[in-house]
Amino acid sequence: MIRARGLVKRFGDFEAVRGIDLDVPAGQAFGFLGPNGAGKSSTMRMVAAVSPVTEGELSILGMDPATDGPAIRARLGVCPQEDSLDVELDVRENLVVYGRYFGLPRGEVRDRADELLEFVQLTEKAKSRVEDLSGGMKRRLSVARSLINRPDLLLLDEPTTGLDPQARHVLWDRLFRLKAQGVTLVLTTHYMDEAEQLCDRLVVMDKGRIVADGSPLELIRDHSxxxxxxxxxxxxxxxxxxxxxxxxxxxxxxxxxxxxxxxxxxxxxxxxxxxxxxxxxxxxxxxxxxxxxxxxxxxxxxxx
Missing domain, CATH: 3.30.70 (Alpha-Beta Plaits)
Incomplete structure (x- = not known):
């Protein structure tokens, strides 16, 4: 699903990502760990085909983001760290309108919106205003919206930041179910327990480089x-x-x-x-x- 070799991202003289290699197979939950400024977000933006690669090779879904950006983005789901929901629309409309951006027929996108509301346990809130939702509900709605186009690859940036333990566990359950359905997950997180729970494999980044990789158990065994x-x-x-x-x-x-x-x-x-x-x-x-x-x-x- 993702293959990178010698991946570099520069902003002027600043090198945010310094020659990393990645391989993410289909159906895996893959995590990026690292402190602020480690290069996680810059890497995720390149993987999302919204930030050009400075140097190196990057293949997403078997395609080159430099030439196939629209085709890649059509098969991605992206759940950003900050909720970007439309407060002028109700919960269900947030899904329907977003689905139309992908060119989905009206009937199909409405059916898909209802399925996703059930999946994230928000059916009873379908007509509610976004601003009336709790933080956990908004996060689940953001995940639902990122799934409207039935993505093969779902990118999640700090998916449970700011949520209480109950809301985190509900969202974890939804992500487990997605992986069981064959969706490949790539996430960044600052919660170590979340990384252990969700990720089959992790990389630890620091100062733009990968300093360790493996399963959570392998990393613990090898480094402590x-x-x-x-x-x-x-x-x-x-x-x-x-x-x-x-x-x-x-x-x-x-x-x-x-x-x-x-x-x-x-x-x-x-x-x-x-x-x-x-x-x-x-x-x-x-x-x-x-x-x-x-x-x-x-x-x-x-x-x-």
Missing amino acids: PREVTELRFGADTHEGLADQVVDLAERVEVLPDRLLLYSEHGEETLAKVRERGLHPGAVLVRRSTLEDVFLRLTGRSLVD
Whole structure:
């Protein structure tokens, strides 16, 4: 569905994407992870055939976006990060009018709108004004609108940003169903649990490059020991205590409020800490997560 080799995107002297390779097969849920400014959005815009490639090769649905942009876009669904719904139209009209942009016959687009409203659980809101919908409902309507042309490839930019947990899980269920129907999903997200839940494969981008790729389980296995022991001592003491436990784990990370000890056996690590006469005020032993991997690869510094 997507093949890229040496893909580069420049804006003047700034290189946003620095020679990445991608392969996304049909029916896969593929995710981009990365901090702000990593190059995710620039890559997604090239994949959506709305931003020209600066250098390299890019094939979407077997076509070249430089020459086949309209044909590619006709088979894509795009759900942007910010909802772009038409507040002058009701819920059902948002789907019908958008479907007409693709040249769908009136009868077909009306039937398709009703099917999609049922699919995203908005049938009872068909005549409601967009501004009266909750955030989760607006997001589901945006997903429904991106499906009006029965796309082969669906691009989702931060699909659940700002949603409460219940709304996120409802949307996850809809995306699972789409993948089961054979739709290929490509998404960006800042939620690590979302990436683990939805994605068959991920790439982690940082500063325009791909720094890791694989399934969520492969990334955790390859870039982090199995367990993490979190130790909380008194304020402003963790830096000084790190030297006393550094040999007990494969990696020790010092944070302002706790020490993180990465090892294969967290409980054994904790026992060794206590054998040295150290008694933290709070302890948590947990499995390594995709967030641990993400922060190790891209750093903990805030990126604006």
